Amino acid sequence: MKSLKLIFRAATQRADKARLVQFKPPALPSCQYSQSLHIDKSHYQQYCEQMNWPVHNVLHPCYLQMMSLSLQLQCLTTINSPFPVMGLIHKSNQINQQLCIDPDAPFMLYARYRAIRPHYKGWVVDIEVSASQHQRTVYRAVASYLVKTRAPHVAPKKYRREPQPLVLPEAVQEHTVLVATKATGRGYARLSKDYNPIHLSRFSASFFGFRQPIAHGMWSLARLCAGLPDLADRQKIPPSEEDSEGAEIVLSCEFIKPIKLPATARSFSVAEQGKCKFWLTNDTVDAPHLLGELTLTSGR
Template identity: 35%
Template sequence: MNTTLARMPAAEGLYLKAATTALRRPKGKPKLPQLGLTVKNVRVSAQQLAEYRKVCGFADSHTLPITFPHVMAAALHLQLMVHPSFPLPMLGLVHVGNRIRQHRGLGSGETYDFDVRLGESREVRAGLEFDINTSVTVDGVEVWSEVMTTLFRIPGPKKGARPPASPRLPTLSEYIAINAPADTGRRYAKVGKDFNPIHLAPLPAKLFGFKRHIAHGMWTLAHCAALLEDRVEGEPTALDVQFRQPLFLPGRASLKFAHRAGAGDKGHGIEFELIANRSDKVHLSGVLR
């Protein structure tokens, strides 16, 4: 079922609905419905874009940061998951990865059409993974797309092989120090439209089993992309990430990166990891090209 909306929904109100999904109790292997949402003629909020650049560290430009369309579509992602036919509780879902493709630089003054749909789901060792697919078009031509992968944990014996460990970057890599102040989650929530309480303050995060509040995965990814974008020739065309371990706030980490040569979709680019300063913990790993 696909629904065309007259305008983007308000993310703030959807988070109130998200709290009611805690009552959902799926049994067995949940089956996800075929749901889609379309919104046409979406313009960029200049204020939101300016604040996003400031919070994430992007330089001023006439084109959008490669991660910004995800923020523009955030309310549509929420709208899908609060739909009555979506069987999973939203609180407790784990964002595990993104695959972003950008076919050209997106102008901040352009108008865009957004199409967001529930994609494939699959059983994994920890539970059920599912995708949310986002397509951004101009005059019917796709200019940006994303596959966002999320995990619903299912308790019980773990079946199947463990996921392969990500290959580590070579020792001879470059490093950039990253500092995430205690208010990073609250600042990003305002522009990223993600008000999950685990990101906002220590007390609500502790209610969900965390020792402190944690940075948004999309903030850590955007900040890494902002620090690396001037090392990519021209406009970036692809950004892949796997989220590994949370970054607690306040927190310090190191962005480790190395240039990769090759051809095709897995060709040249910059491989990166965000690693903890005082342990071998990897917060995220990915490729920008």
């Protein structure tokens, strides 16, 4: 019942236009929400099967972010929050996950507003998610969302820059071909409880201006992660004592253009200056869906 109330509040949350069109960014509510989490093995196994990720050893770096959705919605629907939930655009994610995470032990998850900054289409608001285990922070993520509005700083469309054509480095390697079906959005929605209509069907997406449903951004990122060679190699190594000294996965991603369902996408990566840079593109490799970087840091 509590989750249904939260979904209803999110669906009916309206923008506070008077605050969003001011010259200065609107003040962020001072709030923090938390919940205890004990990972359900059956649920996590279903997630891993959907993402083509091995169940054992390393916890998928996107899983806790997915499980924090209800906390993020509580932030967005808290008293004095000026942002509409429907219509928010997921722009980027920064994830730091320590390799010492124990999937069998309970977590405490937290979510709070972190920052807001101007964007040429409106405002970008950051929500920080963290997880603690055994009295230490083992996970920290920042999700950034675009709120479109007609604030004074917003550039008129005729002055906006056209997107540059995609040019991949010569040394890039192709890894995974992602096949997203018409049912992909509904399948991920059942796992994540993110039932945003734009992901579910052509009919429901049409009410929000989409001719086709689109894949969840976090599904696209999670599926891509399973094909990255650095993470695949790390999966073969069981947790060690070194992991308890601060070794972590650092994952950053910018969402460019959603995958329209059904579709095929292709993933690429290249090692550069100790980092794994990656791209998820359309099938013709002329437009990116997302891009980002992965770093595996060693323990102290």
